[in-house]
Amino acid sequence: xxxxxxxxxxxxxxxxxxxxxxxxxxxxxxxxxxxxxxxxxxxxxxxxxxxxxxxxxxxxxxxxxxxxxxxxxxxxxxxxxxxxxxxxxxxxxxxxxxxxxxxxxxxxxxxxxxxxxxxxxxxxxxxxxxxxxxxxxxxxxxxxxxxxxxxxxxxxxxxxxxxxxxxxxxxxxxxxxxxxxxxxxxxxxxxxxxxxxxxxxxxxxxxxxxxxxxxxxxxxxxxxxxxxxxxxxxxxxxxxxxxxxxxxxxxxxxxxxxxxxxxxxxxxxxxxxxxxxxxxxxxxxxxxxxxxxxxxxxxxxxxxxxxxxxxxxxxxxxxxxxxxxxxxxxxxxxxxxxxxxxxxxxxx
Amino acid sequence: xxxxxxxxxxxxxxxxxxxxxxxxxxxxxxxxxxxxxxxxxxxxxxxxxxxxxxxxxxxxxxxxxxxxxxxxxxxxxxxxxxxxxxxxxxxxxxxxxxxxxxxxxxxxxxxxxxxxxxxxxxxxxxxxxxxxxxxxxxxxxxxxxxxxxxxxxxxxxxxxxxxxxxxxxxxxxxxxxxxxxxxxxxxxxxxxxxxxxxxxxxxxxxxxxxxxxxxxxxxxxxxxxxxxxxxxxxxxxxxxxxxxxxxxxxxxxxxxxxxxxxxxxxx
Numbered sequence: 001x002x003x004x005x006x007x008x009x010x011x012x013x014x015x016x017x018x019x020x021x022x023x024x025x026x027x028x029x030x031x032x033x034x035x036x037x038x039x040x041x042x043x044x045x046x047x048x049x050x051x052x053x054x055x056x057x058x059x060x061x062x063x064x065x066x067x068x069x070x071x072x073x074x075x076x077x078x079x080x081x082x083x084x085x086x087x088x089x090x091x092x093x094x095x096x097x098x099x100x101x102x103x104x105x106x107x108x109x110x111x112x113x114x115x116x117x118x119x120x121x122x123x124x125x126x127x128x129x130x131x132x133x134x135x136x137x138x139x140x141x142x143x144x145x146x147x148x149x150x151x152x153x154x155x156x157x158x159x160x161x162x163x164x165x166x167x168x169x170x171x172x173x174x175x176x177x178x179x180x181x182x183x184x185x186x187x188x189x190x191x192x193x194x195x196x197x198x199x200x201x202x203x204x205x206x207x208x209x210x211x212x213x214x215x216x217x218x219x220x221x222x223x224x225x226x227x228x229x230x231x232x233x234x235x236x237x238x239x240x241x242x243x244x245x246x247x248x249x250x251x252x253x254x255x256x257x258x259x260x261x262x263x264x265x266x267x268x269x270x271x272x273x274x275x276x277x278x279x280x281x282x283x284x285x286x287x288x289x290x291x292x293x294x295x296x297x298x299x300x301x302x303x304x305x306x307x308x309x310x311x312x313x314x315x316x317x318x319x320x321x322x323x324x325x326x327x328x329x330x331x332x333x334x335x336x337x338x339x340x341x342x343x344x345x346x347x348x
Numbered sequence: 349x350x351x352x353x354x355x356x357x358x359x360x361x362x363x364x365x366x367x368x369x370x371x372x373x374x375x376x377x378x379x380x381x382x383x384x385x386x387x388x389x390x391x392x393x394x395x396x397x398x399x400x401x402x403x404x405x406x407x408x409x410x411x412x413x414x415x416x417x418x419x420x421x422x423x424x425x426x427x428x429x430x431x432x433x434x435x436x437x438x439x440x441x442x443x444x445x446x447x448x449x450x451x452x453x454x455x456x457x458x459x460x461x462x463x464x465x466x467x468x469x470x471x472x473x474x475x476x477x478x479x480x481x482x483x484x485x486x487x488x489x490x491x492x493x494x495x496x497x498x499x500x501x502x503x504x505x506x507x508x509x510x511x512x513x514x515x516x517x518x519x520x521x522x523x524x525x526x527x528x529x530x531x532x533x534x535x536x537x538x539x540x541x542x543x544x545x546x547x548x549x550x551x552x553x554x555x556x557x558x559x560x561x562x563x564x565x566x567x568x569x570x571x572x573x574x575x576x577x578x579x580x581x582x583x584x585x586x587x588x589x590x591x592x593x594x595x596x597x598x599x600x601x602x603x604x605x606x607x608x609x610x611x612x613x614x615x
Contacts, residue, residue, distance in 0.1 A: 060530040061501070156611065173392075202391035203557060207601035210609035229531065232603040259605045273535035275564035277587060277602055283542070284564065286535035290500050307532075 021048040022223050023072065023191055028084035030064075030071055038081065039295035041067045043247040045084075046322075051190065052221040054214075056234030056255060059244035060270070062293035065227045068244075069193040072225065073110050074101060088191070106136055109184035113196040115176040119168050126164030129183040137187065151182040155212050174205035181213060185220065192217065195227045210237055231271055235259060243267045246303035247294025253328035260343055263330035266304045268342035302333065310338060356415075357382045357518050357551050358403070358438070363412035365398050372398045374575040376412070380519065383545060385552040387562040387583060389598070390572035399572075400523050400555045404440045405431075417518055436466060439512035443524035445504030449496040455482070455507050456492050462514035481510040484547075485540060502533030506540070513544070522565075523555045538564055559602055563587055571595050 030042040042064045049055045059065040070076050072086060074093065086093040088104065096104050112118045119128055129151070130144035139147070145164065152160035155178040168176055177197060184192060194213065198206035214237045217224050228234050234241045235255040243251040243264065251264035262268040272285040289307045297303035302320050305311040312334065320333040332338065356379040365373040373395040380386050390396040401407040403414055405421060414422045416437045425431040442448045450458060459481055463474045482492050485506040496504055505525065512520055522541070526534045542565065545552060556562050562569055562583060569586050571579040571594065579592040590596045600610070 060532060204391065204597060204601045207609045208611055211611040214609060215611070230603060232605055232607060235605065236603055236607050236609060270531050274531050275535075275538065275560040277560040277563055277599075277604060280563055280584065284535040284539050286539055287532035288536075290502060291530055291532060 020050055022051045022053075022089060023047075023049040023225075024085070024087040025068075025072070026085040026087070028068075028071060028082070028086065030067055030076065030083075031081040032077060033079045034295075039293075041247055041294050042071065043294050043297075043299070045244075045247070045249055047242055047249065047252070049191065049223045049225060052217075052223055053240070054217060054224040054226060054238040056238035056241035057225060057227045057244060058229065058231050058234050058241055060229060060291040062246070062291055062296075063244040064247040064294055065244050066195055067247075069110065069195045069225060069227055072191075073105070073108055073193055075110075102136055106132065106187040107189050108191045108193065109187065109189040110193045111177075111180055111184050111195065111197045113199050115173070115180045115200075116168060119176070119180070121168050123167075124164065125166055125168065125171070125179050128168075129164070129179065129186060132183075132187050147186060148182070151186055152179065154185075154216065155179070155182045156208070157182070174201050174209060177201060177205075177209055178212065181209070181216070185216060185222070188220075189222060191223045191225065193225050193227075196229070197226075198233075199228070206233075213237070231259065231267075231274075243270075246292040246297035248303060248331060249322065249329070250304065250331040251329060252322075257326075257328070261326075261340065262342050263325060263328050263335055263339070264304075264332050265308045265310050265338065265342060269307075269309075271343075302331070310334060310342075355381055357384070357417060358553070359413075359415040360399075360403070361413050363399065363402060363414065364410045365395070365402060365407060366410045371575050373402070373409075376570070376572070376577055378570055378577075378580070380551050380553065382518070383549040383551055384568070385545065385554065385566040387554040387556055387566040387569040388572060389556060389559065389562055389569055391557060391598075393574065394572040395575040396555050396572050397523060400440065400521050400553065403519075403553065404438055404521055405434060432466065435517075436515045437517055438519045438521065439515055439517040440521040440523060441505070441508050441512050441525040443527050445501050445508055445528070448508055449504055449511075451496055454493055454495055455487065455499075455510075458496075458507060458511055459514055462511050466515040477514070481513055484513065484544065485510045486536075500533070502529050502537060505529060505537055509537075509540070509544075513548075513550075517550065519551045519553065521553045521555065524557070525554075526561060527556065527558060534561075541565060559587060559599060571598070 025045060025047050028042055028045045031038045031040045045068065057065045057068060126145060126148060129148040133139040133144040134141060149160040149164060152163055157163055157178055198209050201209060226234060226238055235258055238255045241253060241255045241258050242249050245266050251267050253263060258267060259271055269287045273287055275284060287307050292303055300319055302315040305315040314333055320331050322329045322331050323335050325335055358380040361377040363373055363376040376399055378386060388396045388399055398407060402409050408424060409422050413420060421434050425434055456478055459478045460474050463469060463477055487506055491499060491503060526537050529537060544550060554562060554566050566583050569583045570577050573594045579586060579595045586595060590599055
C-alpha cells in the first residue's frame, strides 16, 4: 500500500463521526482477586475504535494492556469485578451469554503472543482453522477447508494443502502465527484483538507478519486493537496509539505524532529510554524506579508522578483527568505548559 | 576487526558444533580484548546461543578451541579445581530472571554461596563483599534480604548480574540478558552494565537479536546466520553501513520512527 493511501485512510478515520465507532469502551474499571485480595487492573479506561481503524495500545508490564483485550473478548477470569460499559456495534457486550456471546466472538477474533499455547497440539492445522466455521457458522467441512486453504494463501503460505494436514509442531513460530492470523480472519471478524502477536518472533519474521496483518486489515476493512510494548511498531501499523500506565490511558495520539511530539511525559520518557539503533548514546535516559501496576498506584495523585522529571506539587495533589489538546488526549495536569517541550527536554 | 591475539582475554577459533546431521555452529572465530565488548547477533537457529554455551562449558564443541585467560577450555574440566578456575574466568547471565535464581534463597544467601564456592572466604569477608556487590548493581538493604519472588524482573536481573560478578570473572556472557525487561528498566540495566565494564575492566560477549541494544553496549559485532558468521566489524560500521545482504535485511526489519513493515519473498 502506498504512502498516499495510508494517509487517506488515516484522514478518513479522523473525520469519522462518533456514531461510526465499532467498539466503545466507556469508563471501564476491572478488579481481580489475587492471593486473597481484590486488586484493580484497569482504572476508568475509555477508548473507541472506528470500523476498519487500527488502534495501538502500548504499555509496559502491569499497565493493563492485555486486560483490555481480555475484557473486550469477555475472557476475564472468574471473580473479576467489572464496572463501566463495553459496546460493540452499539450493543452492550457485558450482558451477552450463550449463543449471543458465540455470535459476538465470531465478529471479534483474538491473536495471542504465543501461538503454541493457544492451539491444540494433537489436532491438525486444518482442523483448528475450520473448527469455528463448522461448529459456529455451520459451514460444510469441504467448503470450510477450501476457505482455510484460500486464507493461508493470503497470509503468504503457498503450499496450503500440505500445511492443512500438518500438526502445529511441524510449523515454525512465524508460520504458525501466520496460520493463527488466517484462522482468526476466517470467520470474517470486524475487530481483531492482537496481543503482542509478533513479540515471540524473529525480527525479520516480525516485519513479515506485521506487513501481512496490515495489508489484510486494510483490504478487508477489519478494525484492529494492536497491543504491544513497542512504540515504533505500533506507530508503523496503527492510525492512533493509546499509551497505558498503571491501569489507565495516559495519552492518545495520532501515531505519526507520538514519537516526535508526545503529550505525556511518560510517552516521551519511554521513547527516550529505548536505545537508538542509529546512534550510540553516551548514557541512556533511564526512568528511575519501576513501572507501577494499577493496584500499586496511589489513586489520589498522578500515577507517573513518582518517576516523572516534570512532576510538581500539583501532580501529587490530585489525580489528573484526560485533557484534550492538539487532537490528542493527555492525562497530565501540566500538558499545556509542557506542550512541544517534552521531546526537546529529553534531548537536552 | 583488529586481531590482537597477544592481549586477548578470550580467543575462539574454528569453533564447530554438530547436533547429529545439523551443523549448528560452523567455523566461528573471534578474539576479545580485556574490557572489550563484542556482540553476537542473529535470529533463532543462527547458532549464537550455542556459541555462548560452548564458551561457558554447557556444550562441548565438535571442533575448534576456546582459550580464556590463556587457558584452553574447549574440553570438559577434569577436576573440581579446574571447574572453579574456569568459573572464575567466564560467567553467564541468562535471559529469564524468573527461572535463573533459586526461589528458596534470599538474595544475600545466593551471593554468599557464590562467594563461598568461588573463593572459600570466611563469613565476615563474604558479608562485606555481598554489600559491595549489591551496591554495584543498585539493590537496597530490604531487597538484599528478600526472596527472588518479592523482586521485579529488573531487580532479579540485577541479582543475576551480581552473582555472576561474585566470581570476579574476566569475561561476562550476556545471553539476551536485557531482552525480557521493560524498556524503562532495560535502560537502567544497560547503563549499569556500561558502568561495571568501566569500573572493573570485565569483557562482555553479548548474545542478542536486538540491534539497538547491541549498538548501545558493544564495540564489535559478529552477525551469524545459519551457524556461520556472515559479517563482522565495529558495531557502528556494521549498523550504519552493512555490507552483506543478510545484515541489510536484518536492519531493514527493525521498527523505528517512520518505519513500515514489508513483505519479503513468499515461503
